[in-house]
Amino acid sequence: MNESSHHVVVVGAGFGGLEFTRALAGAPVRITMIDKRNHHLFQPLLYQVATTALATSEVAWPIRHLLRKRKDVTTLLATVSGVDRAGKRVLLDDGNAVAYDTLLLATGARHAYFGHDEWEPFAPGLKTLEDATTIRRRILLAFEQAERETDPARRQALLTLAIVGGGPTGVELAGTIVELAHDTLRGEFRNIDTRQTRVVLIEAGDRVLPNFAPELSDYASKALERLGVEVELGRPVTRCDAEGVVFGDTHLPARTI
Numbered sequence: 048m049n050e051s052s053h054h055v056v057v058v059g060a061g062f063g064g065l066e067f068t069r070a071l072a073g074a075p076v077r078i079t080m081i082d083k084r085n086h087h088l089f090q091p092l093l094y095q096v097a098t099t100a101l102a103t104s105e106v107a108w109p110i111r112h113l114l115r116k117r118k119d120v121t122t123l124l125a126t127v128s129g130v131d132r133a134g135k136r137v138l139l140d141d142g143n144a145v146a147y148d149t150l151l152l153a154t155g156a157r158h159a160y161f162g163h164d165e166w167e168p169f170a171p172g173l174k175t176l177e178d179a180t181t182i183r184r185r186i187l188l189a190f191e192q193a194e195r196e197t198d199p200a201r202r203q204a205l206l207t208l209a210i211v212g213g214g215p216t217g218v219e220l221a222g223t224i225v226e227l228a229h230d231t232l233r234g235e236f237r238n239i240d241t242r243q244t245r246v247v248l249i250e251a252g253d254r255v256l257p258n259f260a261p262e263l264s265d266y267a268s269k270a271l272e273r274l275g276v277e278v279e280l281g282r283p284v285t286r287c288d289a290e291g292v293v294f295g296d297t298h299l300p301a302r303t304i
Protein backbone atom coordinates (compact mmCIF):
# COMPACT_ATOMS: atom_id res chain seq x y z
CA MET A 48 0.00 0.00 0.00
CA ASN A 49 1.38 3.42 -0.96
CA GLU A 50 2.52 5.45 2.04
CA SER A 51 0.66 8.43 0.59
CA SER A 52 -2.65 6.58 0.80
CA HIS A 53 -5.31 7.76 3.22
CA HIS A 54 -4.23 6.45 6.63
CA VAL A 55 -6.86 5.05 8.97
CA VAL A 56 -5.86 4.33 12.57
CA VAL A 57 -8.06 2.01 14.60
CA VAL A 58 -7.55 1.91 18.37
CA GLY A 59 -8.94 -1.28 19.83
CA ALA A 60 -9.19 -4.76 18.34
CA GLY A 61 -12.50 -5.70 19.89
CA PHE A 62 -15.68 -6.46 17.97
CA GLY A 63 -16.11 -2.87 16.80
CA GLY A 64 -12.53 -2.33 15.69
CA LEU A 65 -12.29 -5.64 13.84
CA GLU A 66 -15.65 -5.23 12.12
CA PHE A 67 -14.72 -1.72 10.99
CA THR A 68 -11.41 -3.04 9.64
CA ARG A 69 -13.17 -5.90 7.88
CA ALA A 70 -15.59 -3.47 6.24
CA LEU A 71 -12.68 -1.48 4.80
CA ALA A 72 -11.31 -4.46 2.86
CA GLY A 73 -10.59 -3.33 -0.68
CA ALA A 74 -10.84 0.37 0.12
CA PRO A 75 -8.00 2.64 -1.08
CA VAL A 76 -6.62 3.13 2.45
CA ARG A 77 -3.88 1.78 4.66
CA ILE A 78 -4.85 0.81 8.20
CA THR A 79 -2.96 0.70 11.47
CA MET A 80 -4.57 -1.34 14.23
CA ILE A 81 -3.39 -0.43 17.75
CA ASP A 82 -4.23 -2.46 20.84
CA LYS A 83 -2.60 -2.70 24.27
CA ARG A 84 -3.01 -6.47 24.15
CA ASN A 85 -1.94 -8.87 21.43
CA HIS A 86 -5.24 -10.74 21.34
CA HIS A 87 -8.87 -10.24 20.44
CA LEU A 88 -11.12 -11.32 23.29
CA PHE A 89 -14.53 -12.97 22.93
CA GLN A 90 -16.02 -11.36 26.02
CA PRO A 91 -19.38 -13.19 26.03
CA LEU A 92 -17.60 -16.39 27.08
CA LEU A 93 -15.39 -14.90 29.79
CA TYR A 94 -17.73 -16.23 32.45
CA GLN A 95 -16.84 -19.75 31.34
CA VAL A 96 -13.14 -19.02 31.81
CA ALA A 97 -13.95 -17.64 35.27
CA THR A 98 -15.72 -20.89 36.18
CA THR A 99 -13.12 -23.31 34.73
CA ALA A 100 -15.31 -24.43 31.81
CA LEU A 101 -12.98 -22.97 29.18
CA ALA A 102 -9.27 -22.26 28.93
CA THR A 103 -8.06 -18.75 28.19
CA SER A 104 -6.85 -19.83 24.74
CA GLU A 105 -10.41 -20.74 23.78
CA VAL A 106 -11.71 -17.17 24.06
CA ALA A 107 -8.66 -15.19 22.88
CA TRP A 108 -7.05 -15.14 19.43
CA PRO A 109 -3.90 -13.31 18.29
CA ILE A 110 -4.79 -10.10 16.45
CA ARG A 111 -1.97 -10.61 13.96
CA HIS A 112 -3.30 -14.06 13.10
CA LEU A 113 -6.82 -12.72 12.55
CA LEU A 114 -5.50 -10.04 10.19
CA ARG A 115 -2.71 -12.06 8.58
CA LYS A 116 -4.32 -11.98 5.12
CA ARG A 117 -4.89 -8.23 5.21
CA LYS A 118 -1.71 -6.78 3.70
CA ASP A 119 -3.25 -3.31 4.05
CA VAL A 120 -3.30 -3.61 7.84
CA THR A 121 -0.37 -3.04 10.20
CA THR A 122 -0.85 -4.21 13.79
CA LEU A 123 0.88 -2.43 16.66
CA LEU A 124 1.07 -3.60 20.27
CA ALA A 125 0.98 -0.30 22.18
CA THR A 126 -0.93 1.65 24.78
CA VAL A 127 -2.59 4.87 23.66
CA SER A 128 -2.20 7.72 26.14
CA GLY A 129 -3.96 10.49 24.24
CA VAL A 130 -4.93 12.07 20.95
CA ASP A 131 -3.46 15.23 19.44
CA ARG A 132 -6.50 16.32 17.44
CA ALA A 133 -4.88 19.44 16.04
CA GLY A 134 -1.84 17.52 14.83
CA LYS A 135 -3.89 14.43 13.91
CA ARG A 136 -1.68 12.10 15.92
CA VAL A 137 -2.36 9.22 18.28
CA LEU A 138 -0.03 9.52 21.29
CA LEU A 139 1.52 6.40 22.79
CA ASP A 140 2.68 5.94 26.36
CA ASP A 141 6.28 5.31 25.25
CA GLY A 142 6.50 8.83 23.81
CA ASN A 143 5.96 7.86 20.19
CA ALA A 144 3.04 8.96 18.03
CA VAL A 145 1.14 7.63 15.02
CA ALA A 146 -0.19 10.09 12.46
CA TYR A 147 -3.65 9.56 11.00
CA ASP A 148 -6.04 10.92 8.43
CA THR A 149 -9.04 9.18 9.97
CA LEU A 150 -9.19 7.87 13.54
CA LEU A 151 -11.57 5.31 15.02
CA LEU A 152 -11.59 4.88 18.78
CA ALA A 153 -13.03 1.46 19.57
CA THR A 154 -11.62 0.92 23.04
CA GLY A 155 -14.74 -0.72 24.46
CA ALA A 156 -16.08 -0.32 27.98
CA ARG A 157 -15.13 -1.31 31.47
CA HIS A 158 -17.11 -2.08 34.57
CA ALA A 159 -18.12 0.73 36.93
CA TYR A 160 -18.55 0.87 40.68
CA PHE A 161 -20.97 3.82 40.68
CA GLY A 162 -18.73 6.06 42.74
CA HIS A 163 -17.36 3.27 44.93
CA ASP A 164 -14.02 2.46 43.33
CA GLU A 165 -12.82 1.30 46.74
CA TRP A 166 -14.87 -1.87 46.16
CA GLU A 167 -12.70 -3.03 43.27
CA PRO A 168 -10.13 -4.99 45.35
CA PHE A 169 -12.97 -7.07 46.81
CA ALA A 170 -15.23 -7.38 43.76
CA PRO A 171 -13.41 -7.63 40.43
CA GLY A 172 -15.29 -6.98 37.22
CA LEU A 173 -15.34 -9.36 34.27
CA LYS A 174 -14.04 -7.62 31.16
CA THR A 175 -10.56 -9.07 30.56
CA LEU A 176 -8.73 -12.38 30.69
CA GLU A 177 -7.01 -11.15 33.83
CA ASP A 178 -10.41 -10.51 35.44
CA ALA A 179 -11.57 -14.02 34.53
CA THR A 180 -8.49 -15.76 35.89
CA THR A 181 -8.65 -13.66 39.07
CA ILE A 182 -12.27 -14.70 39.67
CA ARG A 183 -11.47 -18.33 38.88
CA ARG A 184 -8.59 -18.30 41.35
CA ARG A 185 -10.74 -16.73 44.07
CA ILE A 186 -13.54 -19.24 43.58
CA LEU A 187 -11.27 -22.28 43.68
CA LEU A 188 -9.22 -20.96 46.60
CA ALA A 189 -12.43 -20.36 48.57
CA PHE A 190 -13.23 -24.08 48.38
CA GLU A 191 -9.67 -24.99 49.37
CA GLN A 192 -9.77 -22.65 52.36
CA ALA A 193 -13.20 -23.91 53.38
CA GLU A 194 -11.83 -27.46 53.36
CA ARG A 195 -9.34 -26.46 56.06
CA GLU A 196 -11.58 -24.11 58.04
CA THR A 197 -12.91 -25.49 61.33
CA ASP A 198 -15.10 -22.55 62.37
CA PRO A 199 -18.62 -23.13 60.95
CA ALA A 200 -19.40 -19.44 60.38
CA ARG A 201 -16.12 -18.72 58.59
CA ARG A 202 -16.51 -21.89 56.56
CA GLN A 203 -19.99 -20.86 55.41
CA ALA A 204 -18.70 -17.40 54.46
CA LEU A 205 -16.08 -19.11 52.31
CA LEU A 206 -18.83 -21.19 50.71
CA THR A 207 -20.95 -18.12 49.96
CA LEU A 208 -20.43 -16.29 46.67
CA ALA A 209 -22.12 -12.96 46.02
CA ILE A 210 -22.63 -11.66 42.49
CA VAL A 211 -23.55 -8.00 42.18
CA GLY A 212 -25.55 -7.19 39.06
CA GLY A 213 -28.28 -9.17 37.33
CA GLY A 214 -27.32 -8.46 33.74
CA PRO A 215 -26.33 -11.19 31.25
CA THR A 216 -22.86 -11.69 32.75
CA GLY A 217 -24.15 -11.89 36.32
CA VAL A 218 -26.91 -14.33 35.37
CA GLU A 219 -24.57 -16.58 33.39
CA LEU A 220 -21.92 -16.47 36.10
CA ALA A 221 -24.38 -17.33 38.88
CA GLY A 222 -25.81 -20.32 37.05
CA THR A 223 -22.39 -21.68 36.09
CA ILE A 224 -20.93 -21.30 39.59
CA VAL A 225 -23.85 -23.27 41.02
CA GLU A 226 -23.24 -26.05 38.50
CA LEU A 227 -19.53 -26.02 39.34
CA ALA A 228 -20.20 -26.31 43.08
CA HIS A 229 -23.16 -28.67 43.03
CA ASP A 230 -22.08 -30.98 40.22
CA THR A 231 -18.50 -30.63 38.99
CA LEU A 232 -16.79 -30.45 42.39
CA ARG A 233 -19.16 -32.78 44.23
CA GLY A 234 -17.29 -35.51 46.04
CA GLU A 235 -13.83 -34.03 45.55
CA PHE A 236 -13.49 -32.69 49.11
CA ARG A 237 -13.55 -34.57 52.40
CA ASN A 238 -14.45 -31.93 54.98
CA ILE A 239 -16.99 -29.90 53.03
CA ASP A 240 -19.99 -30.64 50.88
CA THR A 241 -19.76 -28.26 47.91
CA ARG A 242 -23.52 -28.66 47.41
CA GLN A 243 -23.90 -26.43 50.49
CA THR A 244 -22.41 -23.53 48.53
CA ARG A 245 -24.64 -20.45 48.44
CA VAL A 246 -24.65 -18.35 45.29
CA VAL A 247 -26.49 -15.06 45.82
CA LEU A 248 -27.27 -12.83 42.84
CA ILE A 249 -28.02 -9.25 43.93
CA GLU A 250 -29.79 -6.88 41.53
CA ALA A 251 -30.77 -3.34 42.49
CA GLY A 252 -33.67 -3.31 40.01
CA ASP A 253 -36.93 -5.19 40.16
CA ARG A 254 -35.85 -7.97 37.77
CA VAL A 255 -32.80 -9.67 36.34
CA LEU A 256 -31.89 -9.00 32.70
CA PRO A 257 -33.58 -5.58 32.82
CA ASN A 258 -32.78 -4.84 29.17
CA PHE A 259 -34.70 -7.90 27.99
CA ALA A 260 -38.44 -8.49 27.75
CA PRO A 261 -40.11 -9.01 31.15
CA GLU A 262 -41.13 -12.58 30.32
CA LEU A 263 -37.50 -13.47 29.58
CA SER A 264 -36.42 -11.91 32.87
CA ASP A 265 -39.02 -13.96 34.70
CA TYR A 266 -37.91 -17.14 32.92
CA ALA A 267 -34.26 -16.49 33.76
CA SER A 268 -35.03 -15.77 37.41
CA LYS A 269 -37.03 -18.98 37.82
CA ALA A 270 -34.35 -20.99 36.01
CA LEU A 271 -31.69 -19.65 38.36
CA GLU A 272 -33.77 -20.46 41.42
CA ARG A 273 -34.32 -24.02 40.15
CA LEU A 274 -30.54 -24.38 39.91
CA GLY A 275 -30.17 -23.18 43.48
CA VAL A 276 -29.24 -19.51 43.01
CA GLU A 277 -30.69 -17.10 45.56
CA VAL A 278 -31.98 -14.09 43.60
CA GLU A 279 -32.25 -10.83 45.58
CA LEU A 280 -34.05 -7.98 43.83
CA GLY A 281 -34.81 -4.34 44.56
CA ARG A 282 -32.01 -3.69 47.05
CA PRO A 283 -28.76 -2.12 45.84
CA VAL A 284 -25.43 -2.97 47.40
CA THR A 285 -24.29 -0.20 49.75
CA ARG A 286 -21.11 -1.75 51.09
CA CYS A 287 -18.57 -4.25 49.88
CA ASP A 288 -15.46 -5.39 51.75
CA ALA A 289 -13.40 -8.45 52.63
CA GLU A 290 -16.13 -9.72 54.96
CA GLY A 291 -19.04 -9.57 52.52
CA VAL A 292 -21.68 -7.22 51.14
CA VAL A 293 -24.52 -5.12 52.51
CA PHE A 294 -27.69 -4.69 50.45
CA GLY A 295 -30.75 -3.05 51.93
CA ASP A 296 -30.64 -3.88 55.63
CA THR A 297 -28.99 -7.26 55.04
CA HIS A 298 -25.34 -8.08 55.65
CA LEU A 299 -24.25 -11.15 53.72
CA PRO A 300 -20.99 -12.73 54.91
CA ALA A 301 -19.26 -13.76 51.68
CA ARG A 302 -15.56 -14.15 51.02
CA THR A 303 -15.94 -14.22 47.23
CA ILE A 304 -17.67 -11.32 45.48
